[in-house]
Amino acid sequence: MPHYGAGYWGRHPHYRWGWHNHANNWWRWATAGAVTGWFAGGIVGQPAYYDYGTNLYYEGDNVVYNDQVLCTTEEYAEQAQTIATAVPDVDPDQVEWMPLGIFALTQKEGSVEDSTLFLQLAISKEGIIAGTFQNTATNKSMEVEGTVDTESQRAAWGPVGGSWPIMETGIYNLTENEADALLHFEDGQTQQWSMVRLDEPESDVQR
Template sequence: MHLPVYGRHFWNRYPWRWGWHRYPVNWYRWASVPLITSWCFRVNTQPVYYSYGDNIYYEGDNVYYENNVIASADEYAAQAQEIAAAVPDDVDTDDVEWLPLGIFSVMERDGDAEDATLFLQLAVNKDGIIAGTVQNTTTDDAFEVEGTVDKESQRAAWGPVGKPWPIMETGIYNLSENATDVLLHFEGGETQQWSLARLDEPENSSDEQ
C-alpha cells in the first residue's frame, strides 16, 4: 500500500481555502471522545454512535434509528447535504484552530485496508466545521473536502468543495474510533455504505515531505 504523507511540501502544492500548510500540526493525530466533547460541544454531551445496519438502517424507502422511522431515504440524504453545505462563507481562515481527527484509508464495504488507494485527512474546528483532503495515491490526485457537524444529531457530513455530491457522513464520535462505517450519498439518490480505517503515522513522515 502506497501511504500518503502530509507535510510542508505536500501542502504547498495545494493552496486551498483552509491553508493547511500554515499549521504545524501532526494530521495523523486522533481525537479522543473527551477531547471531541470539550472541543465541539463544551458541555457534558452523551456521545452518539452511528452503527449502520444496526442502530440505524434502511428498510424500503425509509431510514430507521433505534427501530423508529426518522426520515425517508431521500430526506436523509438531503439532510446530509444540508449539513455538509452549512460551512459559513465569511470564516476568517487565518483565525481557525483545528483539531486533527486523523487520516483514514477509504474503502468500499468489506474492502481490505491493505489494498486502499484513497485516503482521507480530516480535522474539525471549534465551531464544528469539518475540513480536510481526499488523496488518491495511485493517480496522485487530491481535492479538498469540507462540511460541518450538526450539534443536535452529532452527524458529521462533508463533500468536495464547490460540488454538491457525493456526500460522506458518519457520527462525529465515530471518528474517534480506529475503524468506522460511513454512508456515501451520490447524486440521483443512491447511498452506499463504505468504511474508514485509521492510519498510523508512517515512519518516513516529516515536514519535509
C-alpha cells in the same frame, strides 16, 4: 500510502482553510472527550455512535435509527447535504483546528491494504469539518469541507465547490480506529464505506 508532510503542502498550496499552516500533526486523532470539549457551543446529549446496518439502517424507502423511523432515504441524504453545506462564513486565518486523523477508505468488506483512497480530516471550534481527499492511484487530490450537526451529532462533508457526493458518519465515530460511513450520490444511491485510521509512516516525518 498518502503523505501529508511539508512536501505535500508545497505541492498543494491552494487549500483555502490553511490548516497546514498550523503546527499540528495531522496524523494525530482526537478522543471523544477532546471532541466534546472542543466545540464552542457544546454538543447535545451523550456521545452517539452510528453503526450503519445495526442501529441505523435502511428499510424500504425509510431510514430507521434505534428502531424508530427517522425519515425517508431521500430526506436523509438531503439532510446530509444540508449539514455538509452549512459552513459558516468565517475568516480562515482565525480558525483553530484539531486533527481528527487520516483514514484509508474502502467499500464495505474491502481490503485496507489495497486501498488507494485516503482522507485527512480536522475540526474547528465552530464545528467546521475540513480536510483533503487523495487518490494515490490517479495522483489526484482535492479539498473537502462540511460541518457537524451538534443535535444529531452527524458529521457530513463533500468536495469544495461541488454538491455531491456527500460522505457522513457520526462525529464520535471519527474518534475510533474504524468508522463506518455513508456516501450519498446525486442520483439517490447510497453506499456504505469503511474508514480505517492510519498510523503515521516513518517516511512522512521527513517530508
